[in-house]
Amino acid sequence: MAKITLSHLKHSYYPNPTKSEDWALKELNLEWDDGGAYALLGPSGCGKTTLLNIISGLLIPSHGNVIFDEEDVTDLPPEERHIAQVFQFPVVYDTMTVYDNLAFPLRNRGIDEETVKSRVTEIAEMTDLTAMLDRRASGLTADGKQKISLGRGLVRNDVNAILFDEPLTVIDPHLKFQLRSKLKELHQRIQNTMIYVTHDQTEALTFADKVVVMNVGEVVQIGTPEELFETPQHTFVGHFIGSPGMNVLPCEIKNGAAFLNGSKITTTNKAPKDIKKAEIGVRPEYVTFSDKGIDADIVKVSDAGRFNIVDTMCAGQSVKLLVQEGASIPTGSAKLAFAPNSTRIYSDGWLVGEGGAK
């Protein structure tokens, strides 16, 4: 087990990157605490798999260092980094039994059969594979195979971290939940560093203690699920996390305060004086109907179970709000109020001013 430090890390798949688009991964500095459960969250092509492969050693970064505890492992091959990885598509050794699959990493390291047996038995019990130990691995279902992949990682004592690359992609929906809770349970039991890559916010938010949100090769925010929800550092985070995502409304700035269609909006942060154009970000949860406020036309109401999602048009822009089921919804036109503590000013996507340091 180890603390993982990424220092001045950059990667490009081109030999001579010039433009900013050439970088699959822009410069980043990160520290992952020993024993933490992390998620790397972002849309397809944001560089999260690249980052994961750099940590596991399948990819050598063009710049920067990967440090496990105090040791620089940047140039070490995967087998010397002592990490385990579970891939998107289940990887099992088809011709072997489940037992032999689990024993494979140990046998490759020349460990005696007695230790192998006790480790495999223990891990099989943890991953609910005990009943299938004698079966051929090729005959298992997708979730069984993913458990084997996971088990092959857990079976080793020397593992610094376990990496997951969208491990639930090919799992049936009703089993996803089960496997996810299994992962969470295993993490609590063995206290190993786990890094989980996904594009699914539910998976990330339920699994991880800390989520790293990435977009176009850049880390936009690192935080607990709550932080990501309550104080998005970037409009991307606001939009990507939450359903529906945060409302982002272009606004005018006068003396550091935001004005929407002429009316002043109270926000938690202040914009620097030199900024003229910016956006207001407010989550639908923090928009309410009120007697005083901004004029809006109601466009559509959709029922989402315990609450309703109301689409409105406000000064030519779409604003969504969440209304508890049963609460009355005006028809035609209404006035909207934004909760001041949860309304923020963003410029170029990033949160500005006090409390919004990049």
Next chain:
Amino acid sequence: MNKTVNQKAWFFVLPVLLLVAFNAIVPLMTVVNYSVQETFGDNVFFWSGISWFEQVLKSSRFHEALGRQLFFTFTILAIEVPLGVIIALAMPRKGPWVSVCLVLMAMPLLIPWNVVGAMWNIFGLPEIGLLGKTLNTLGFDYNYTRQPGAAWFTLILMDVWHWTSLVVLLAYAGLVSIPDAYYQAAKIDGASSWSIFRYIQLPKMKRVLTIAILLRFMDSFNIYTEPSVLTGGGPGNSTTLLSIDLVKIALGQFDLGPAAAMSLIYFLVILLMSWIFYTVMTRNEDQ
């Protein structure tokens, strides 16, 4: 895939069925017909029962041809399959060289068989062939038209030249279908190159290798044109394989009865051995 039961599908199969049946059943019946009759010319035939079969099965000529055939087939299988796998493993997986390799390697497969024979016939000539001249210059006494050993060497080298590419291309197709994640997982698990071959590449190539072995088995058992052009079965009868012997009897001597009986035995041997190969190689698949 779930298939629906539909008896009308027979209509789709009908053209194939008619064509193949016309081509397979009528000639096969002709062969069966000859194999149980005796003729003294003038298209007069007499029932002769299974005597031709007895004669063929007891004849040392057939035994020797069959023995040579088995030796040939197993030798080329033992060379071509491992060699093909080794070459496929060493081939690049990506980049511009892949197409170049594939195109050049496929070349021998598209050369008419008698041209292959003629090419090697010339190539091996001791005085004017590159191979023959080189071997003799190096001090080997090599003349495939006179020495049975040299004839066999040339015959096997020719077949390796001609058909190893088929194994390479099949094995290569199997290899490129293995997702990168398998190699990555094996690296992380600390697997050696041998383990990667044994537990990942070989199992994934198993299906295409089964096809390769079956095709090479059948085709080498049926081989006629190349050896007939190269050595004509000689020197003496030393490289007379089954097909060559059969054509000698049927078209050369016009001994239709024994030729027909031999044809049927020959065909049955191929069917039987293909079936054994297939069963052995796919035995574990369903477990």
Next chain:
Amino acid sequence: MKRASWLIPTIYIIFLMLPIYWLVSMSFKTTNEILGSFTLWPQNFTLDNYRVIFTDPSWYMGYVNSIIYVCINTVLSVSVALPAAYAFSRYRFLGDKHLFFWLLTNRMAPAAVFALPFFQLYSAIGIFDTHLAVALAHTLFNIPLAVWILEGFMSGVPKQLDETAYVDGYSFPAFFIKIFIPTIAAGIGVAAFFCFMFSWVELLLAKTLTAVAAKPIAATMTKTASSSGYELGLLAAAGTLTIIPGAIVIYFVRNYIAKGFALGRV
């Protein structure tokens, strides 16, 4: 090991090219040079051998004949194999497995076994020494292979494609021609390639079933070699010319070769 791995394919390819080089270089040599001395490349470069082939109908008609029956065979084999492969890939019907296996057993048949019966059969129905005779005889080997390859490719196409088309109001023939065939175009190309390949390289049946009118180039070669002395240069030139169609075909399907050899279903 990793750095030297390019050596193995390179050596193998050189091994493949040597006999071909020898044949090609010999085709540019004069008979005197071939028989009189051992030269690694033509000393007196000549195109005479090719001139003979291109001016003598008994030579060049051999190529025309070969190409005609190969094309007839390829078109015939693929077009009857298409519906059959569709049936095998989509439906279950009485005896389907046995039929499939029986088809494949024909691929195993030794050509030598069928040579004489084919001769008699085709003589009896009056198509001996026609292109059709050779094309028909080769279908015995090519149809099973084409059905096998196409079935593999078709099984890779989800059935939802068929169902969507029917929902959209396509009739079966319209769906098959306008949608399904374009979808498996690569598979058809591969199947055609294999049919072409076998029909082009096979000689025993082609030689047995023809006399004059449809005689293939390969047979012309063997006869010339024996009747008019050992004209090695001419033989080499004729051989070289038989390699060219194959090389052209490989070039066109180069991107499908690997997939094709896996018969579409790795």
